[in-house]
Structure formats: structure tokens, C-alpha cells
Amino acid sequence: MRFETDNIFEARIIERLPLEVLAFAMGKKTSQGSEESLFVVAKEKDCQLIKNFLDLFAKPYFYLSPDLFEDAGSDKRIDNVRFVFELLKGSQAQIFLIPTESFKNNFITPSDFLRQSLQLAANTKIDQKSLAQKLTQLGYRRQTKVFDKSDFAIRGDVLDIFVPQLDWPLRLETSFDEIESLYTFDPKTNQKNSKSLKSITVPSLSQKQSDAKLSDYLSIASSLRKITLLEIDPESVREEIDPLDEGEYQLFQESAQKCQRIIFEDLPTSEGKSSTQRLAFSPQEITPFYLDPKKLLEVLKRESLNQKIVLTKEPEKIRQILINEEVSASFRKVEEANEIIKKDESGIFVFKVPKDFSLNFNGFVEEQLGLVFLSDFDIFSRRLKRKRTEIDETFIASLKEGDFVVHIDHGVGRFTGMTKRTIDEGRREFFVIEYAKGDKIYLPVEYADKIAKYIGEAKPKINRLHELSFAQVKKQIKEDTRKIAKELLDLHAERKLYQGFSFEKAPHEDEFIGLFPFTETACQLRAWDEVKADLASAKPMDRLVCGDVGFGKTEIALRAAYRVVANKKQVVLLAPTTILAKQHFETFQKRFESFSPKLALLSRLQNPREQKEIVQKLKDGQLDLVIGTHRLLSKDIDFMDLGLIIIDEEQRFGVKAKERLKSLRTKTDILTLTATPIPRTLQMSLSGLKDISTLTTPPEGRKPVETIIRKSSPEIVKKAMQKELDHNGQVYYLHNRVRTIEAAKKKIQDYFPEKRIGVVHGQLYPKAISETMKKFRARKIDILICSSIIENGIDFPNVNTLIVADATRFGLASLYQLRGRIGRGQKKAFAYFLYKNLNLGEQAKKRLSALLAAKKLGSGFELAMKDLEIRGAGNILGKEQSGRVKAIGLSHYLKLLNTTIKELKTGKVEKEIDVSIDLPLDAYIPTDLVDNEEERLVLYQSLAGIENLEKLSKKEAELTQDLEVPELTNLFYILRLKLLSKKAEIKNVDTKIFLEPDESKYKKIVLSFDGKTDYKKAYEVLKVFPDLEVEDEKVKINLKSLGGNWSENLEEIVRKFGG
Known part of the structure; x- marks a missing residue:
């Protein structure tokens, strides 16, 4: 079957057409001399993917950056000017890529764009000095020679200028202040490469936004040319167009109606459309053939496929595979792709692509089009199949060169990038962190958990390495975490000892719950189950319900209040402001109106007589539920039989109010509500000490703002x-x-x-x-x-x-x-x-x-807004701790807190041992496994943070599967050795060079202990490895005596010392 494009561009709705094929089809259509212009409207990420393939198959095309003109970098600004220029010119058979994000921007009006442009023509007068000034005003840069777009140069009677719409710079030759000729030239050879031009437009690069919108330009474009409009995810246009301007969306729709309109859909739909209107594809995704040429050849030999396209950076490797199997193919430069598409040639075509071209996509077979697309990713890929990790990765995920980081031992420094270095004949990857006066550390990737991205808007002070100031900060933080941990444990112990009230399910409780006018989310149901269990327990409840704004925290509080009141106990709800207290009162009053409880509001809004009356009723038991501000924590407040305190946003109360609440916590059920996100890692640290329920799912029907x-x-x-x-x-x-x-x-x-x-x-x-x-x-x-x-x-x-x-x-x-x-x-x-x-x-x-x-919705939990999370940490641990968290990073702070809690619980103080490992092994994540640096940083940190062998083993099995990647295997080996060494209290695992009597060199592996050598364990090791040399604080062994599988034997030695 031949690859025909006509049926694609005649359809109205297209299902599941890969964007790579769309780019290929667009290239074919334009190369065949079509008079139609193709306008693609898609989200920026989809535009970028199509753009990548158009670079190969369909130049020229025009791309509009979604950045505002004045915010765009010089390259993007030039692209934008070129886009607008070509759009207004009205020439045929061009491709225009339009990210939907551009619809929200303001543009210069089309008339102003044309008015600000400069016209130059042969046989017209110019003044060179005035022209130079005008070009500078238009945003062009004067240079000695012209190489880049927006450059211009003047030498005698010759003016060179590189305008956005041309692929080569333009030369104006003048004589007696008159332009004699205009032509383009090659700046490298200085040779003329076009016929003389009659005139040229020099568009302004200094575009200032005004009230015009992209729809204004599309309206003009649709009147100038025949257009096929390809809409990928058409709803995204509606989302991006300014909601204030209904007229703009209307204008877009009117422009679209003048075009041949094609809608692209990801999934099949059940709408009844005739086959001429709807075209459905079923691309089969390729499973990577890593080291299995037979699977590759099965696809390439398939007769039903007309064009087999392979994109590669390694043509010689593919040539060898095909020669070995006696398969013929045409090896071409990627610049020839257009010509092959135009001629509709059949066969296997291997195109060498530039090194900076991303081949990170899965190939596919499309039988309907007779087309197969393959790349290095399919043929040589060793890609990791990575699942979401359970740790908080956002600190390092957004790490960029130049960002500030906090090292747990050295404090705040500047991350300057990643580098690979050879240590003891082993290639390793390192984080490079720079301190004051040019001090640097190279942190091995297996210790990525030692750094966290610095949080705080002010520029932090950077000290030199080994200065005392950070050590003092860290010492203070350790003392603080010990104090907090002790308070939490004491409170927890007191609550366990106190026999509280067990609140059983109340009569008509289901009826009360049934009044909730919405469908509960799964999170709400889980939170209510947790609160119910707490209320039913004899141990006093102390639960925090944490949820994004409007996610149903108040409903949990209402149900808890009903159960307690129905069990003949009093409930108090504390709010930080009178406004909020009043709102809560109205909400509770309305919900309880069909039931019997007596409610009251107590705040400074009431006069002294009213307040006194409410206080007395509370004392006498004449009120079941009272809602108010911190006034409810005053000394004159007494309850007849208090059962539950509900606190809304506790962190907003003062110190005295918090002290009063602390005294109530051991013997009264307390339910705290907060909209401030609590870090997941903090929840894990407080597991068993503080009960936390999280609401992360938006209510049904809720739309994002x-x-x-x-x-x-x-x-x-x-x-x-x-x-x-x-x-x-x-x-x-x-x-x-x-x-x-x-x-x-x-x-x-x-x-x-x-x-x-x-x-x-x-x-x-x-x-x-x-x-x-x-x-x-x-x-x-x-x-x-x-x-x-x-x-x-x-x-x-x-x-x-x-x-x-x-x-x-x-x-x-x-x-x-x-x-x-x-x-x-x-x-x-x-x-x-x-x-x-x-x-x-x-x-x-x-x-x-x-x-x-x-x-x-719910992005309060996932947003990269760490100031919120730090505030969330302060809410639980005390506001003064927010500054401490900033000083060393949240992950480090919580690690210290967790360690301290564990020490106080068990009575055992864990030794802090930093293990250094230098072995002749290449150990890192190769870039052909994970080429995105951000992903590699996240992966390094998540691996470095694993603290037990079982989890590490599971992670290794999950990531590597059937891959044979020595560097990755070695990385896991070093991580495993690090954990075993900690257990064995080994601080260094080094390879040292020694000299024989004849001065020949040999290597020994040296294990240095954090203290004295355990001779009893050393004796057991000697039984298996008799060449082991035992000293007071270290042991040594000749690398050769460990044999070919020296790494396995070394691991066994370390295990025995840790046993």
C-alpha cells in the first residue's frame, strides 16, 4: 500500500493519527505543489513535536512562539516576526504552526506591522547614515560582518542585512546614494546565490503589543489564501482565548469556517459520521528491538508497507545489521528526505539525523498508510521503564544550573551542573556545588540525598567550605528537633494513658449525612472513616484533616460534631476570625435545623451581657455546640461536658491560645482543619504520633479556576x-x-x-x-x-x-x-x-x-510551591521551625526529625556514618537510558534516598528488567555497598596503589572503620578470605586475590563485617 496524503486532507475528523505521520504527510503535500496553506493549531508541546519532524521533512515552515514579542528571546522574536510577515504576505503552499497558548497574547495590529516595515527597492535613493539609524530603531544590530538574522553591516557602498523572512543575507550595492542591485549571498563564500531582486521588505523586530489578537491575523490570512486548518485538541483554543473577549473566539470561529477544517481526536468516538467525513487510524506501537535484529528485519521486510523510514544517528551500525541479513536499503542525508517524499519512492530509507535531533519517541507501523517509522530509540534503546517514586522529588526535579542548593554537611552553595570524572579507573557522575571564594565539592550521585534545592526568595549567603557558621546552625536544628520529638512523644504517651470517651454511631446519623448535597469523593469517605474510627476509640482523637480549598473539610467537621452532640457531649469550633466564625455558625445552624442541638456563636461581636449569658449556658450544659474565635479559650470559659474541639487553621491562633489547646489535647478529642498542604514526608515522619487525613480530590462538577x-x-x-x-x-x-x-x-x-x-x-x-x-x-x-x-x-x-x-x-x-x-x-x-x-x-x-x-484542582498539594509546604511544616512543628526548614532544606530537616523520634522511641542513638566508596567501576545512569537531565536528577535522588536493601533490590528489578547496562548495574552495586558499609560501620571503601619490592604496582582494597576493627568478625572473614590483612582500624586485601568476580567477593566481606 502506498502512502497517500489526499485522504488525510479530505477528511473532517481524524482519529489516532500519530503527529509524526501528520508532519510527514504535510511535508509530502507541500512538496507536491499544493496551492493550499496548512495551518496547524495545537498545544505547544504538540507543535514542538511536529516542528521536530518538519525540520526533517518539510522546510520551510513558520512557527509562532507562545511567548509575548517583548518577552521572547531574539531567536523566538525573529521566528514570530517571520510568521506574521509570511501570514500577511498571502503566498501559497506554506505551513504555519500555531500553539494554542498564543491566543491569550496581545499583538501589534496588522496595519501597524506593515506600516512600521521598511521598503527597499532597486533604483531608489537612500542615505546610508539615516538607513543605519532606521535599522537600529527597527531592532537590527550593526556588525562588522553579517552572519545571523537581525544583523546588518555597512562597508563603503555595500550594505548587508539579514531579514527574518530570507534564508540568506541580502546585499544592497549602491552608487551615489542609489540602490543599484539587491541579491542574496552566502556569507561564508561571499558568493551571490540568487537573481537580482526588485525590492525587499525589512520588517520591524521591535514589536510592541497592542490590542490586536491572533484571531485578527487569522481573519486576514483566511481572506488572502486557501487554507486547510488542522485542529489538534480544539477545546484548548477555547481554554486559551481570553475569557473577557467573547468576540475574539467568535472571530476565530468565523475565520475557521472559511477554511477546510480538520479535527484531530486521540480516541475513537461513537458519533455517527460518514466514512468520507471521519478517518480512523490504528497505529501499532513498536516494542524496542534492543539487540534483536530479527524483529527489526521482520518489520522492514513486510511487503504491505511501501515506505520504511529509519531515523538514526548511527547509520553505520544499521548498515552492518542490514548487510549481515542481505537486506538492501537506501542511505540518505536527511536533507534529501523532501525529494524522496516528493517522488513517492518505495523502499527502506535510512536518514542520518543531526546529533541534537531528539529521537526519543516510539516507532510505529501504520498499515492503512503503508508506512513504518523507526528510530534509534526502537533499534538500540535501553530505556528505563520508570514508575512514579514514593518520595518527595520536587526539590531536585526542578534543579537547574545556577540554582542554590543546601548540602546537609556544608550548607548553601550554588549548583553548577553535572560532570563525569574518572576515579580509580572508574567513570562516575557528580553534582558540582560551588561555595564562596571558588571552593567546590564534587558530590557523587549516590549521595544525591545529601542535597536539596534551597527554598526562599532572598538570595542566600554562601559561606566557604568548612566554616563554623553552618555547623552551628545544624547543631541548633538538632537540638530543636529533639525538643519537638520529645514533646510529640510525651503528648502521644499521655493520650495513650488517658481513658477517653467512645463515641458510638448516633441515631439518625445516616439521615444527617444524607443532607450533604454532593457526592462524596473517595478522599472524603476515607477521611470520614478515619475520623469515625478515632471517635469510636477510647483514646482521645488528635487528627488533622488537610485539604485544598473547597474540598470538603467542613463536611467532615459537621459529621464529627453531630456524632459527639448525639452522644450527649459538647462541641466547640474555633475559627481564627470573626468572619469565619460567623460563616461556620450559619453553615452549622442550617445543617442542624432539623435536629435538636442548641447552637451559639461567641465572639467579640456580642456585647458583654450576651457573652456572659453564653458562657453561663456552656457551663450549665444548656448549649451543645458553640462556635467562636479565641474568646472560647479565655479563663472564664468552662464546659459542663466537653467532648470535641474542632480547630480551623490552628496556625493562625496566638501563643496563649495554643498553650491552652495543648493542655486540652491529652484528654479531649481534637479535630484540626487546614487548607495549607502538609509535606508527605512530614506525614511519614509523624506516622503513629500525629494522625493526618488528606483530601486531594475535587468535588464532582467542580471546575478549575x-x-x-x-x-x-x-x-x-x-x-x-x-x-x-x-x-x-x-x-x-x-x-x-x-x-x-x-x-x-x-x-x-x-x-x-x-x-x-x-x-x-x-x-x-x-x-x-x-x-x-x-x-x-x-x-x-x-x-x-x-x-x-x-x-x-x-x-x-x-x-x-x-x-x-x-x-x-x-x-x-x-x-x-x-x-x-x-x-x-x-x-x-x-x-x-x-x-x-x-x-x-x-x-x-x-x-x-x-x-x-x-x-x-488540588494543585496545592502538587504545585512546586515549597513556601506553602514549609508553612505547612511550621503549622505542625511551630512557626519558629519554618526558618530552620529553610536553612537546611525540608528533606534534611525531616530526616533529622525522623532519626530523633526513632532514637527517643528505642533509646538507641544511630551513628552518623558517611560512607565514601572509590572503586574501579563505571557507575552512573547513561544518557541513552535517560536523556532528560531533570529525570536523571530525580532518579539519582530517589535511589540515594533508599535506606534498606530490600527496597533497593526491588527498585533495581523494576528499573533494569531485562536490560544489560553495566554502568547502571555498577551504580546499584555501589548503592548496595554503601548500605552494607553503614551497617558494618565502615566509613571508607578505597582502592589504593602499593609498590612491590621490584617497584611494580598492585592494588589493594582498603576498608576503613569508623572506630576499631571488630577482630572477632575479622577472624570469620579470614576463614573465607585468608589474604585479608587486619589492622586496628582497617582491613586490606589484594584486588587480584579476590579474583575475576572481585566485586561480589568484596560485597561478601562487607556483609560479614556487618553481620
Whole structure:
């Protein structure tokens, strides 16, 4: 079967066509002289994949970077200018790649783009000096010679310029200030390589964004040429187009209707479409043939396949395989691919691709197209099949050269990259970390667990190696962790000794639970099961329920409160603010209205007489459930029979309140709620001491909040508010400066004179705050101008738009929490983070970008926002510990805490032994196994963090499977030897060179102990290895005497010393 492209480009819906084939088909269509332009609209990652293959099969093509013009680097900016230029030119048979992410950007208007361009033509007058100034204004760089796009040079009467739309630089020869000729030339040979041109357009590279959108350009393009529009994941266009601008999406749809439109789908659908409209493919993925040429040849000899394409960086290796099997193939340069596609030649074609071309994709066979695609990945691959690891990897996963890291022994340094070095004839890989005054350490990859990415926005101080300051910090942290561990253990022991109340299932409990208006998530059901078990136990409960905003923590609290009240005990709910206490009271009051419990609210909003009355009722047992602020922890508060304390965001209470709670913890059931993520590793450290339930699944129907980051302008504010108000919704407008908040209200009132606007901030009287929030909840206020007082716990489902003025003033954690205040209902919600200055600082850009990336619901747990996790650590361990965590890194801190808890539990102090291993072995993860450096860093850290042999063995079996990779096998050997050496209290395993009497050299392996040699164990080793030399603090053995399998014998020796 021949590879025909016509049926692809005549379809309306295409299922499961690999993007590699699409790129190949596009190349074929354009090379056959089609008059249609192909526009591909896809997510950036898909565009990049197609782009890779177009580089091979279909040049030229035009790619639009999703970066804003002014933010793009020079290469991307040139690509963008070229894209816009070719789009507006209207020429035929071109390929345009458009990432959907570009739809959210603003562009220069098409008319301004053309107006700012410079026209140069033969036989016209120019002034060289003025022209040079004009080119500089347009963003071109004056050089002595022209090599790169955007360069220009002037030598006498010759002007050379490299414009974005040409593949070669342009030469203008002048005489008496008149252009005599224009032609392109090869800058290496200086030879003319084109006919003379009549004129040329020099587009501006200094593009400034305005109000134009990409849809404006597509509208013009669709009127200039015949277009086939290929939409991959069409929904992503809708997601990316500015939600404020319905007209833009409409314009895109109108432009699309003028084109031949093809929709690409990943999966088959059941929609009834005729075969002429729908084209389905069933690509068979290739299983890598590593070291099995027969499987390769089976595919290449298949007669049903017309074109067999092999992309390789190793053509000679493939040539040898084919020669051995007497199979003929055509070996070509990749530059010839276009010609082969054009001629539709049949056969096996082996293309040598450039070294920097990524071949990291699985090949496939597509019978319907008569096509097979193979690469080095399929033929030579030794790829690791890696599962998700269970450790917290985010510290090192995002590590880049230049980042600050914390070394557990040496403190904060700068990571400068990875390097391979030969040590004792063994090739190893190292992390390079630089300290002050040029000090460096080379950390072997098997010790990757010793470093963590530094967290903190300020630039840290870097000391020289071996300075005392970090040692003192580490000593202080050890003392702190000991104190915390002791407190936790003491509290745990006291709670075990105290006989609490066992709360059994209450009458009508199922009926109460049935009032929950939503379907529980699996996380909620699990959390409730855990709380139920705690309540039923005679041991007092002390459980933390940790969940992202709006994920159902309050429902768990409601059910727990019902069970306790139904068992004739009192419940108190503590909230950090009067607003939140009032909201909780309204929620509980509504849920309990069909049942008999008596509820009350106690806060500073009540007058002294009301407060006194509530306090007395609590004491007399006339109240079952009271909700309030820290006022409930005052000395005059006494309960008749307290059964449960529910605490919302405990970390926001003061020191005195926390002390009072600590005294209650041993004998009262306590349920704590928090929206601040708690690191998984901390949960593991506190296992058995602190009970933690996590809610990570969003409620059914909940939509992620759409995050929009824009430069502030009155138009944006008006549009965003109008959009929400048109849908009968309400708006938060966050203006976090009390001094000017009334002026902000006046401005918004001028925009919407007929709307009801309220103001709330922390400096108002509590009663005024309460009244305003009550009106807002009752929808008597349309727009609430507020401070960050709304950050915690306010839940109004009708508020689906949040506008944060001057968002760069907030930390990432605050912005994330603020965004969680909206989107609590079933409607789509929008968070607008506005900034004043277009030239944002680097940190502000990072914060806003991270927030934009964190669109997924529940991403509070998975977001690379370690300031949140550090805050989460502080919530459990005490705020003062947050600084300690920053000083040495979260993973190191938790390791120290875990070790201390274990020591206090067992009474045994573990020796800290750092094992150094230098052996003549190549031990690392080869780049052909994992070519992505970030993945390799994560893998190194996860392997280095394994602390027992069984887990290490499982990991080795999981990763290597049937692969024979000596370097990886050796890496696992060294990791295994490290664990065995620790057990044997061996601190060094070295290879040393010694001299014979005749001065010939030989090697001995030297094991140095962290203390004295255990002679009893040495005697047992000597029975098996009689050549062992035993000294007071070390043992030695000749490498030759260990034989060919010396590494296995060495492992046995170390095992015996550890036994």
C-alpha cells in the first residue's frame, strides 16, 4: 500500500493519527505543489513535536512562539516576526504552526506591522547614515560582518542585512546614494546565490503589543489564501482565548469556517459520521528491538508497507545489521528526505539525523498508510521503564544550573551542573556545588540525598567550605528537633494513658449525612472513616484533616460534631476570625435545623451581657455546640461536658491560645482543619504520633479556576466585572491598601454607578465587617472592595470573579489561597491577577507564572510551591521551625526529625556514618537510558534516598528488567555497598596503589572503620578470605586475590563485617 496524503486532507475528523505521520504527510503535500496553506493549531508541546519532524521533512515552515514579542528571546522574536510577515504576505503552499497558548497574547495590529516595515527597492535613493539609524530603531544590530538574522553591516557602498523572512543575507550595492542591485549571498563564500531582486521588505523586530489578537491575523490570512486548518485538541483554543473577549473566539470561529477544517481526536468516538467525513487510524506501537535484529528485519521486510523510514544517528551500525541479513536499503542525508517524499519512492530509507535531533519517541507501523517509522530509540534503546517514586522529588526535579542548593554537611552553595570524572579507573557522575571564594565539592550521585534545592526568595549567603557558621546552625536544628520529638512523644504517651470517651454511631446519623448535597469523593469517605474510627476509640482523637480549598473539610467537621452532640457531649469550633466564625455558625445552624442541638456563636461581636449569658449556658450544659474565635479559650470559659474541639487553621491562633489547646489535647478529642498542604514526608515522619487525613480530590462538577494575568488597566477591570455581573454573579475586588481603599471604591462606583458596592478590611469595627459580609452573602452587595481579610475560609458560591490589584505585592502562597475563595460552586470562575509594571521583576514573574501553571484542582498539594509546604511544616512543628526548614532544606530537616523520634522511641542513638566508596567501576545512569537531565536528577535522588536493601533490590528489578547496562548495574552495586558499609560501620571503601619490592604496582582494597576493627568478625572473614590483612582500624586485601568476580567477593566481606 502506498502512502497517500489526499485522504488525510479530505477528511473532517481524524482519529489516532500519530503527529509524526501528520508532519510527514504535510511535508509530502507541500512538496507536491499544493496551492493550499496548512495551518496547524495545537498545544505547544504538540507543535514542538511536529516542528521536530518538519525540520526533517518539510522546510520551510513558520512557527509562532507562545511567548509575548517583548518577552521572547531574539531567536523566538525573529521566528514570530517571520510568521506574521509570511501570514500577511498571502503566498501559497506554506505551513504555519500555531500553539494554542498564543491566543491569550496581545499583538501589534496588522496595519501597524506593515506600516512600521521598511521598503527597499532597486533604483531608489537612500542615505546610508539615516538607513543605519532606521535599522537600529527597527531592532537590527550593526556588525562588522553579517552572519545571523537581525544583523546588518555597512562597508563603503555595500550594505548587508539579514531579514527574518530570507534564508540568506541580502546585499544592497549602491552608487551615489542609489540602490543599484539587491541579491542574496552566502556569507561564508561571499558568493551571490540568487537573481537580482526588485525590492525587499525589512520588517520591524521591535514589536510592541497592542490590542490586536491572533484571531485578527487569522481573519486576514483566511481572506488572502486557501487554507486547510488542522485542529489538534480544539477545546484548548477555547481554554486559551481570553475569557473577557467573547468576540475574539467568535472571530476565530468565523475565520475557521472559511477554511477546510480538520479535527484531530486521540480516541475513537461513537458519533455517527460518514466514512468520507471521519478517518480512523490504528497505529501499532513498536516494542524496542534492543539487540534483536530479527524483529527489526521482520518489520522492514513486510511487503504491505511501501515506505520504511529509519531515523538514526548511527547509520553505520544499521548498515552492518542490514548487510549481515542481505537486506538492501537506501542511505540518505536527511536533507534529501523532501525529494524522496516528493517522488513517492518505495523502499527502506535510512536518514542520518543531526546529533541534537531528539529521537526519543516510539516507532510505529501504520498499515492503512503503508508506512513504518523507526528510530534509534526502537533499534538500540535501553530505556528505563520508570514508575512514579514514593518520595518527595520536587526539590531536585526542578534543579537547574545556577540554582542554590543546601548540602546537609556544608550548607548553601550554588549548583553548577553535572560532570563525569574518572576515579580509580572508574567513570562516575557528580553534582558540582560551588561555595564562596571558588571552593567546590564534587558530590557523587549516590549521595544525591545529601542535597536539596534551597527554598526562599532572598538570595542566600554562601559561606566557604568548612566554616563554623553552618555547623552551628545544624547543631541548633538538632537540638530543636529533639525538643519537638520529645514533646510529640510525651503528648502521644499521655493520650495513650488517658481513658477517653467512645463515641458510638448516633441515631439518625445516616439521615444527617444524607443532607450533604454532593457526592462524596473517595478522599472524603476515607477521611470520614478515619475520623469515625478515632471517635469510636477510647483514646482521645488528635487528627488533622488537610485539604485544598473547597474540598470538603467542613463536611467532615459537621459529621464529627453531630456524632459527639448525639452522644450527649459538647462541641466547640474555633475559627481564627470573626468572619469565619460567623460563616461556620450559619453553615452549622442550617445543617442542624432539623435536629435538636442548641447552637451559639461567641465572639467579640456580642456585647458583654450576651457573652456572659453564653458562657453561663456552656457551663450549665444548656448549649451543645458553640462556635467562636479565641474568646472560647479565655479563663472564664468552662464546659459542663466537653467532648470535641474542632480547630480551623490552628496556625493562625496566638501563643496563649495554643498553650491552652495543648493542655486540652491529652484528654479531649481534637479535630484540626487546614487548607495549607502538609509535606508527605512530614506525614511519614509523624506516622503513629500525629494522625493526618488528606483530601486531594475535587468535588464532582467542580471546575478549575481560570487564571488570567494581565497588565492593569481600567478596561480589564470593567470587562471582568461586567462579564460576571451579566451572569448575575458577584465580584471580589482586592485592593490591599487600607489608606486608598475608599478611593478604589469611588473609581469602581464611577464604572458601575447603578451597582451596590461594599468595602471591608481589617481595620473596621468587627460589627461593621459582619454587617457588610452579611449583606454580601444575601446578595445585597454586587461588588465587594476588600483587603486580604478574605484570604482564609470565606465561602460564597455566587462569587465567581476575583480581581487582585497589584498582585505582585503578594507571595505565591497568598495568591493561591486567595484564588481558592472563588469557584466553590458549579459555575466557571475567573481570577484576574493584575500588575502595574510591564517590566516585572524576575521573582514576580516566577510567582505569577507558577500560579498560571497550577490550574489543576488540588494543585496545592502538587504545585512546586515549597513556601506553602514549609508553612505547612511550621503549622505542625511551630512557626519558629519554618526558618530552620529553610536553612537546611525540608528533606534534611525531616530526616533529622525522623532519626530523633526513632532514637527517643528505642533509646538507641544511630551513628552518623558517611560512607565514601572509590572503586574501579563505571557507575552512573547513561544518557541513552535517560536523556532528560531533570529525570536523571530525580532518579539519582530517589535511589540515594533508599535506606534498606530490600527496597533497593526491588527498585533495581523494576528499573533494569531485562536490560544489560553495566554502568547502571555498577551504580546499584555501589548503592548496595554503601548500605552494607553503614551497617558494618565502615566509613571508607578505597582502592589504593602499593609498590612491590621490584617497584611494580598492585592494588589493594582498603576498608576503613569508623572506630576499631571488630577482630572477632575479622577472624570469620579470614576463614573465607585468608589474604585479608587486619589492622586496628582497617582491613586490606589484594584486588587480584579476590579474583575475576572481585566485586561480589568484596560485597561478601562487607556483609560479614556487618553481620
